[in-house]
Amino acid sequence: MKKKLYWLILIISALTFLTGCQKKTDVSDSGDKAAVEQTEKFKIAFIYIGAPGDLGWTYEHYRGKQMIETKYGSKVETVHIEDVPEGPDASRVIRQYAQEGYNMIFTTSFGYMDPTVEVAAEFPEVYFEHCSGYKTADNLSTYFGKMYQPRYLSGLVAGSMTKSNIIGYVAAFPIPEVTRGINAFTIGVRKVNPDAVVKVIWTSTWYNPTQEREAAVALLDAGADIIAQHQDTTEPQKAAMERGKLSIGYDSDMGSFVGETVLTSPVWNWGAYYTRTVGEALEGTWKSESYWGGLKEGVVELAKMSPLVPADVVSLVETETAKIISGSWDVFDGPIKDQDGNILAAEGESIDAGKLLSQSFFVEGVDGKLK
Template sequence: MKKILWFVLMLMLAFNLAGCGGEKPQVQDDKKQAASSEKLKIAFVYVGPVGDGGWSYAHDQGRKYLEQQIPDVETTYIESVPEGADSERVITELVEKGNKIIFATSFGFMDSVIKVAQKYPDVKFLHCSGYKTAENVGTYFGRMYQARYLTGIVAGKTTQSNVIGYVAAFPIPEVIRGINAFTLGVRSVNPNAKVKVVWTNTWYDPAAEKEAAKSLLEAGADVITQHQDTPGPQQAAEEKGKFSIGYNSDMSKMAPKAVLTSAVWNWGPYYVETVKAIKEGTWKSNQYWGPMSDQIVDLAPFGPMVPDDVKKLVENKKQEIISGKFDVFTGPIKDQTGKERVAAGQQMSDADMLSFDWFVEGVEGTIPK
């Protein structure tokens, strides 16, 4: 009887221990789930695929940098979202899934952001390259025209035909401003050079953008640049044995024999600082337009075909821009007709630069209405 009682007691003890042991993993799982649920959810909306090698790729690199720098955030993204009404649906769905910060990364998402933001006042929305704001909506962009000017110097020093091709997306101030800055850079070192513009009315259409570059090469261009999200124009230049200037990210991998340099975006630090401010409760709606001194815009490394004297020339001018000694849109500046638009010594205001609707002297092409 004692043996039976002892056996029963031992069996009960074993069950209790097993029960206690079995509870521990559940407690740990609960803690993990709680930690996961406490992460700040952030969503990114891209107009193109993250593999475009350009605009959306650069933003996605910034998203990854954000995750590395702030571990207690959980990010997600939706790629290839059409601009217009469909983007409103996508942004709404992302908010409904619990995302508290939305980064909408294309100009055409602006109206959708404003509409959705009105319905969700507790969510913060950051819209890239737009101009409409609200209490919970801010805008952000970088002064890419500064980097564009520097790449113009490289192109102006490289061209032999004095014809440079520019494959342009849409005739909006952002794109026009980049064309003008690039042309001013070109003509600062080569007053005889012309910049020919072809519009594609696309952000991401590899075939159309490559064909546009081909038409410029056939028209005599020996350097091609672009405001597009694909490396198609770069590849077109390489196939013809000509040179190119990349955009958005370092495009030298796509056309190593052609790419002289690229005007590049570095979104990561901005995303980190913005999320930190929101987490700390110090963020307020604003319109951020970061200069080269913030490193949000920069140049990619030079290709081996760029001479040292050109590198030095560009670096000197870059330092002048960073220090504030030189401003790209400082007069005298004339338009295509020869009319003076900016007087000598005068600097264009941000408002004027953000509403560009005319080309500077040296640009060949028209601005569709």
């Protein structure tokens, strides 16, 4: 008797919930239908690891999305979802968009790689674009940028402006993309200032404003007078500013959020790639690829310099930018020595491809451990 009552309650509750919701879902259903009837819009979804409010990584992808809207206007419809953790939930969210008839899905964090591959295999007619990974398929492209180029340029600025000859670098994980950035930055620093060192602290997190700040303060206490970073928030820049010290941003033009103590920032400009790949998809010429654009393609760039940067440094950066864009020289062209003084590449040579990819070394001038 008691059991029956229990089941009764359960069923009734389920029914009330069902019927209660039915009415409401009708409303949104009709909304959906209206959208479909309107046109055959090309529907694009973005999966974000954070929120555009981070003013860093996700903000830049958000800006890229806006550029798609600006360029293609009513031909496209874009949506995004924020704060999707890189765990079991990512696969569900990606698949839901695919099922709802989205034509193109951008997954904008490395940890979405396996879920994207998984879902892409099930929806061959949907275009997938995964940022920063290394697995492709017929309907799955990867895309990333040569961030090391603007990092090198920002290194020139930092090297010219440090007084203590110690530059702090708050870094997330010792992965190739991060070490490549540290190496390129340090090559830039040492080019203009052979006495300066770049001190590295690993935070073991991409996004934890509190820890990023603590790491920056530790570097300032260790004598650094400029803080560079490879994180996803502006906290290291704020920490430096509060101590009256300078900094180099990353991801987005952090100077516009924090102030002129941010000398410059190597920034992403995803719009350059997004508008291209969406255009190709619209015309039907889209092909799977592993895109790795640089300064030349415009997908990475150096943000506007702070007024604190002297004119001669600005013009040096301009010359070096032109050199890289022309293709006559790139950052990892020799001569390059590693941390212990061993020669990695002699004059006129370049570092061998394997090492360049794995970045299993630190160049001379880096004060830190690769682990």
